[in-house]
Amino acid sequence: MNETTCxxxxxxxxxxxxxxxxxxxxxxxxTVYELFSENDLACYYDxxxxxxxxxxxxxxKYDFLTQQNIIDKLLExxxxxxxxxxxxxxxxxxxxxxxxxxNLHKLKTEITDSQVNFGxxxxxxxxxxxxxxxxxxxxxxxxxxxEPYISxxxxxxxxxxxxxxxxxxLGIAGFAFxxxxxxxxxxxxxxxxxWIEQYKVVFRWLMFAFSLPVVFYxxxxxxxxxxxxxxxxxxxxxxxxxxxILVLFVRSSVEIMFDLGSGFFxxxxxxxxxxxxxxFFQQKTYSFLSFExxxxxxxxxxxxKILKGKETPIQVYDIKKGDRLLIRNEELxxxxxxxxxxxxxxxxxxxxxxxxxxxxxxxxxxxxxxxQTSGIIEIEAIKSVEQSYLTxxxxxxxxxxxxxxxxxxLTNKIxxxxxxxxxxxxxxxxxxxxxxxxxxxxxxxxxxxxxxxxCAIALAAPFTFGNLLRIFGKLKFYVKNASILEQLAHxxxxxxxxxxxxxxxxxxxxxxxxxxxxxxxxxLLKSTLRGSNHPLSRTLYNILDEQxxxxxxxxxxxxxxxxxxxxxxxxxKVGAATFVGHQEEAKVLNTTVHISANNSYKxxxxxxxxxxxxxxxxxxxxxxxxxxxILSGDxxxxxxxxxxxxxxxxxxxxxxxxxxxxxxxxxxxxxGAKVLMVGDGLNDAGALAQSDVGIALSENVNVFSPxxxxxxxxxxFNQLDKFMNASKSAIKIIKWSFVLSFIYNTxxxxxxxxxxxxxxxxxxxxxxxSISIVVFTTVCTTFLGRKxx
Amino acid sequence: xxxxxxxxxxxxxVAILFFVAFIMAVKNGQFDDSYTxxxxxxxxxxxxxxxxxIKLTNKxxx
Numbered sequence: 001m002n003e004t005t006c007x008x009x010x011x012x013x014x015x016x017x018x019x020x021x022x023x024x025x026x027x028x029x030x031t032v033y034e035l036f037s038e039n040d041l042a043c044y045y046d047x048x049x050x051x052x053x054x055x056x057x058x059x060x061k062y063d064f065l066t067q068q069n070i071i072d073k074l075l076e077x078x079x080x081x082x083x084x085x086x087x088x089x090x091x092x093x094x095x096x097x098x099x100x101x102x103n104l105h106k107l108k109t110e111i112t113d114s115q116v117n118f119g120x121x122x123x124x125x126x127x128x129x130x131x132x133x134x135x136x137x138x139x140x141x142x143x144x145x146x147e148p149y150i151s152x153x154x155x156x157x158x159x160x161x162x163x164x165x166x167x168x169x170l171g172i173a174g175f176a177f178x179x180x181x182x183x184x185x186x187x188x189x190x191x192x193x194x195w196i197e198q199y200k201v202v203f204r205w206l207m208f209a210f211s212l213p214v215v216f217y218x219x220x221x222x223x224x225x226x227x228x229x230x231x232x233x234x235x236x237x238x239x240x241x242x243x244x245i246l247v248l249f250v251r252s253s254v255e256i257m258f259d260l261g262s263g264f265f266x267x268x269x270x271x272x273x274x275x276x277x278x279x280f281f282q283q284k285t286y287s288f289l290s291f292e293x294x295x296x297x298x299x300x301x302x303x304x305k306i307l308k309g310k311e312t313p314i315q316v317y318d319i320k321k322g323d324r325l326l327i328r329n330e331e332l333x334x335x336x337x338x339x340x341x342x343x344x345x346x347x348x349x350x351x352x353x354x355x356x357x358x359x360x361x362x363x364x365x366x367x368x369x370x371x372q373t374s375g376i377i378e379i380e381a382i383k384s385v386e387q388s389y390l391t392x393x394x395x396x397x398x399x400x401x402x403x404x405x406x407x408x409x410l411t412n413k414i415x416x417x418x419x420x421x422x423x424x425x426x427x428x429x430x431x432x433x434x435x436x437x438x439x440x441x442x443x444x445x446x447x448x449x450x451x452x453x454x455c456a457i458a459l460a461a462p463f464t465f466g467n468l469l470r471i472f473g474k475l476k477f478y479v480k481n482a483s484i485l486e487q488l489a490h491x492x493x494x495x496x497x498x499x500x501x502x503x504x505x506x507x508x509x510x511x512x513x514x515x516x517x518x519x520x521x522x523x524l525l526k527s528t529l530r531g532s533n534h535p536l537s538r539t540l541y542n543i544l545d546e547q548x549x550x551x552x553x554x555x556x557x558x559x560x561x562x563x564x565x566x567x568x569x570x571x572x573k574v575g576a577a578t579f580v581g582h583q584e585e586a587k588v589l590n591t592t593v594h595i596s597a598n599n600s601y602k603x604x605x606x607x608x609x610x611x612x613x614x615x616x617x618x619x620x621x622x623x624x625x626x627x628x629x630i631l632s633g634d635x636x637x638x639x640x641x642x643x644x645x646x647x648x649x650x651x652x653x654x655x656x657x658x659x660x661x662x663x664x665x666x667x668x669x670x671x672g673a674k675v676l677m678v679g680d681g682l683n684d685a686g687a688l689a690q691s692d693v694g695i696a697l698s699e700n701v702n703v704f705s706p707x708x709x710x711x712x713x714x715x716x717f718n719q720l721d722k723f724m725n726a727s728k729s730a731i732k733i734i735k736w737s738f739v740l741s742f743i744y745n746t747x748x749x750x751x752x753x754x755x756x757x758x759x760x761x762x763x764x765x766x767x768x769x770s771i772s773i774v775v776f777t778t779v780c781t782t783f784l785g786r787k788x789x
Numbered sequence: 790x791x792x793x794x795x796x797x798x799x800x801x802x803v804a805i806l807f808f809v810a811f812i813m814a815v816k817n818g819q820f821d822d823s824y825t826x827x828x829x830x831x832x833x834x835x836x837x838x839x840x841x842x843i844k845l846t847n848k849x850x851x
Binding site: 049095098099102116117119120135164168171173178179199202206326 | 791792793797801804808811812815816820821822823824825828829831851
């Protein structure tokens with residue numbers, strides 16, 4: 001069947017709206033199209049097919065943008081005539097988006113300039129503040145389907161400074177390296193002669209000058225890190241590096257001062273340059289993802305407060321106990337409160353991962369983090385934002401802990417033995433030369449420390465993991481940093497959350513039990529479900545076969561119970577067991593919808609979770625190497641179903657509160673397990689933070705995921721075992737590069753110990769070892785990546 | 790004074806000029822977003838076409 005898709009957003013059209021010989025799925029999309037074509041912006045559709053998004057109903061949502069204190073926090077620049085604001089727009093996804101957002105001035109002449117940062121999904125808008133406002137800019141963007149996302153996070157952080165110091169350092173080291181290399185060329189080839197004797201002083205002091213910023217600025221991180229390591233009594237990899245740099249610099253300076261030789265400035269600058277290059281390569285950042293999210297990025301910046309019948313927007317931190325708040329459709333409840341009036345259908349999927357909405361009656365408690373999904377409600381706040389149930393989870397100590405610090409990586413483990421060995425060799429060689437030829441002793445001591453500087457070892461891990469990070473990123477597995485990849489290789493226990501993680505949010509299946517429905521009854525049921533906005537009705541509506549939709553004679557929805565409808569002579573009741581006049585059976589754990597027609601009970605639909613594709617296969621692949629467990633916040637309704645699907649020894653634990661999950665992981669860690677947690681909702685945030693590696697599964701990586709170490713696209717969930725194996729292979733690659741670099745070191749040590757280390761040999765050997773390690777690891781990881789695809 | 794000093798001075802001055810240019814570029818944020826400009830520069834043609842079309846329609850209106 002050939003489905004018609006919307007010209008604007010590309011969705012399948014349920015009902016087709018024709019305009020300009022093009023089809024649209026709704027009036028929203030059509031309006032955006034009209035707006036663009038009127039303003040000569042139809043080029044938008046030439047760049048990419050169906051690039052748009054349907055604009056959403058937003059009446060009143062951005063009223064808070066008239067509050068001066070909120071505006072001040074959001075604006076980047078503000079004077080009487082000009083204002084600049086940077087807005088985060090999640091929908092930015094293609095070149096058409098860049099084009100339209102950078103042509104905003106054609107839609108509104110007050111906008112003077114707009115610039116998109118595609119990676120960060122932001123647009124920076126400059127506008128004339130005298131007859132335009134932030135609110136109007138936001139409304140304009142929303143009207144064309146590019147609704148900005150303004151969260152509490154924007155309020156607290158303000159303008160962030162980008163840290164570019166690594167680029168500066170790399171630039172300086174590269175600049176000095178190149179120049180020093182040129183300046184040392186004459187002495188490589190001409191050892192003596194009139195020309196070199198006359199000018200070598202100039203060349204040498206110029207090299208010295210170039211090396212100063214390298215040692216004192218570009219390499220300062222290594223000195224700081226080595227100092228910190230020594231103070232904590234740890235011999236990390238930066239100790240021998242810092243020692244090498246220091247010895248290189250001191251010996252070279254002494255050599256040129258007393259005219260003993262040309263020094264090793266070329267090796268020194270080259271070494272720092274290569275080390276920084278490794279650091280730079282490892283630092284792959286996904287600017288459009290955030291791994292540090294807490295509740296602030298989910299929460300709205302302001303909420304509507306009702307005071308003496310008047311609605312005023314207030315900042316959420318200003319909410320006090322007892323305030324009356326108005327929550328509109330699709331808005332998030334920012335504080336714990338009591339429902340005063342309105343039809344509350346709360347979606348707690350942010351908190352629990354459970355997408356089914358919960359119906360509430362007035363007087364019921366509502367928890368912060370729930371999203372209202374039907375109409376307007378009024379609540380009374382009973383706590384402030386920081387004291388709410390959900391936000392309190394963030395006061396747990398695990399969120400303060402830095403996982404990287406408590407983990408000794410492979411390089412640092414090796415470096416301990418390495419440093420001790422090098423120092424021993426240096427001391428033995430020096431004592432030997434003290435006896436044989438005392439004049440050479442100092443030369444040999446420094447030469448050993450110079451040549452043994454573990455440049456290649458320090459480069460192996462950054463290049464291997466850096467390359468693997470990129471390969472994983474292409475396969476939609478976004479890892480925060482290289483250290484996480486290394487920890488991933490040590491995992492022996494994997495714990496999964498159930499809802500939203502191993503089950504799919506989008507689809508669920510329902511089984512019908514009871515009397516067969518007649519054709520008319522089925523048609524009536526489908527028509528009835530069509531009229532309801534309850535999520536269960538929507539799900540069931542989508543599952544049922546196509547029927548002729550009839551116009552109902554009467555339809556009534558009873559909140560929290562069900563609905564009644566009639567057509568011709570038939571009437572139907574759909575909803576809870578008691579509502580349709582049926583005795584509820586004891587111990588039914590799954591969600592059910594009961595149906596009765598013409599006052600006689602027909603049967604019920606039981607909903608089951610639909611599990612992700614390839615789940616059984618993934619678990620069977622994983623069971624060989626890992627302990628597996630499932631921690632679910634739900635009841636045991638799915639236990640039997642899961643037992644059938646999963647390998648026998650998988651532990652199934654139900655009814656787990658967010659804090660229980662955290663405790664469970666902490667308990668296993670105490671017993672020596674290295675735990676990988678795979679979760680999705682905010683309720684897993686504690687568990688993700690506690691685990692050794694926390695992976696957040698996301699249906700759409702551009703939307704939100706809790707704080708974690710890595711984000712995995714849901715479509716790649718069944719590849720998890722392959723990613724785990726790849727990280728294990730990466731460790732093997734690093735070990736092999738260590739072997740390679742030890743060979744280089746042994747060759748170098750031979751020259752050093754025998755007192756023959758000349759600047760030329762050092763200048764050849766050091767870059768050679770570094771480059772060959774880089775080539776080796778890059779080739780190996782690329783090969784590894786091929787296998788993954 | 791030997792010509793080598795002149796050459797050295799020139800080469801270092803040129804090198805430092807480029808280095809300063811690099812530092813300035815980093816400071817202006819030119820390395821912050823390496824993707825959008827690559828797409829943006831391809832729009833140029835579209836925009837010109839767009840403008841000429843508007844001019845044409847304006848002329849016919851007159």
